[in-house]
Amino acid sequence: MKNKNNIIQSITFIALFTALLSSCLNHLDRFPENETTGEDVYGTFDGYKGAIVKVYAANALSGNQGPSGKPDISGLDEGQYADFLRMFFNHQELPTDEAHCIWSQDDGITGLNNINFSSENPFSKGMYNRSIMNIMYVNEFLRNSTQSAVGGKGFDASQEGEIAYFRAEARFLRAFQYWVLMDIFGNPPFVTEETEMDILPEQIGRKDLFDYIESELKDIADNNQLKDPRTNEYGRVDKGAAWALLARLYLNAEVYTGTGKYSEAATYAEKVINAGYSLKDDYEQLFLANNNLNNPEVILSINYDGEKTRNFGGATFLINCGSNVDYQADYADVLLHYGIRDNANWSGYRARKEFMEKFAEGDKRNLFVGETPSIENAIDYKEGMATYKWRNITIDANGNWEYGSHIAYADNDFPLFRLAEIYLIYTEAVKRGGNGSAATALECINKLRERAFGGADNNYRSFNDVTMEDILNERGFELYWEGHRRTDLIRFNLFTGSGYIWEWKGGVRNGRSASAHYNIYPIPSSDIMANPNLKQNPNY
DSSP: OOOOOSHHHHSOOOOOOHHHHTSTTGGGOOOOOOOOOHHHHHTSHHHHHHHHHHHHHTTTOSBSSSSSSSBSSTTSOHHHHSOHHHHHHHHHHTTSTTOEEOOTTSTTHHHHHTTOOOTTOHHHHHHHHHHHHHHHHHHHHHHTOSHHHHTTSOOOHHHHHHHHHHHHHHHHHHHHHHHHHHHHHSSOEEOOTTSOTTSOOEEOOHHHHHHHHHHHHHHHHHTTOSOOTTOSOTTSOOHHHHHHHHHHHHHTHHHHHSSOOHHHHHHHHHHHHTTTOOOOSOGGGGGSTTTTSSOTTEEEEEOOOTTTOOOSSHHHHHHHHTOOHHHHHHTHHHHOOOSOOSSOOOOOEEBOHHHHTTOOTTOTTOOEEOSOOSOSSTTOTTSSBEEOSSOSEEEOTTSOEEEOSOSSSOOOOEEEEEHHHHHHHHHHHHHTTOSSOHHHHHHHHHHHHHHHHTSSTTOOSSGGGOOHHHHHHHHHHHHTTSSOHHHHHHHTTOSSBSSSOOTTGGGSTTOOOBOGGGGSOOOOHHHHHHOTTOOOOTTO
16 A cells, blocks of 8 residues: 655664663663674665664654563563653543443543543553663664764765764654653653763653754754655655644743743744645545644654554554444445454444533544534443544545455554644744744634635634634644643643643543542653662652
């Protein structure tokens, strides 16, 4: 199905690295089996290219043998607890009004559903370890790709220049993982390629980590270390991705540091807006099996291919967790098919009533089916609404559809950043008082509504008519199940407390207030016990 002529798909995934395997964090059992040495990896240009592929692939795969076997992180089930996207989704969506999971028998699910987080939760251990594992891959690549390390190996100028781009891309991927850790855990351990290998890492404060992420992104983007927007291979980092992460970082700066940076958020969002991206005409097409094709909206994605990137997380999880065999039959005229035909229809995740009630009639982004919006029984799949946003099918202009490339594993790429989010960042940043154009902000949000409703009838007439609640709702309509909701609700001071109550918030049927300390997750107890330099987050 997919013919992706790019670095992510064209190079065989390889195991990294002897030095990494003996690093300072080995007490956390994060490290994969060693198959190659540093000399094997870094002796040729193809070796460097394969090494940067592994850095990217750590976001898409859970080990070196799909769908399981030879895991990156030992001691955790690869499909359930060790895939980046599955862990990120569960932490960002399950505690919110956008998702609820009936798999109460799975260790850790109930705590996430009910905003009752524990330092023993295996999902949080998986999220934390996966992000640190990915950072360690980057650090090892950076140690071996300095000018002094690359020089003398017989590479031509073009190859040395490409390796320099690899370095900047790796630094972005590390900054992104540190953003994940900062957003979810607040104060993680901090290591770079310059950290000594035989010491336990020190903890970094949230504000200091914010400053580090900011400086890294500005350096690689503003000093021309990355390729210009939309000039790199599909799935690789460019300046547009760095600007997008900076815009997201600045939008949440008040949460992370206590000081708002809304003008900066608008500035970097505007850089992306002016970089040549455009909205895809059909919202539904953004999330199908061929969403890598003719998609000018995506800035950076995690790439999946049913034949080449097999695991039980990623896009395969997003499709299966929300699908049900009865619904596939009952609503076939609407959803057509979920597109997975083997090990399919896991019947687990639904949206909650309060979120569904926000959609206006005629909004084409409302890709949900079901007959019972309210969840009275927390373990009944047919209560709540099921989304078919993610399906492993293609749909042509005439409505004809076909399966993806594999019966059990999905082709859908996951957008880490897309233009719609940037439009909403700009709109919100200006509304919160950041420097920018009210007319541009109004145009940004109305472009999304025009796509959603097929015309301008539901547009806002003036920027004064747009409320903060409208912006939060618009983010929900546009970005649900893409890993934004928890962060958004925290920024609006609605995730904990009693300002917004939804079904099963706090673990009771009608919902209740949750303590503010749940705005960040606890650092896993296994790491606290292993590293005396770490201090647990308050009230855990």
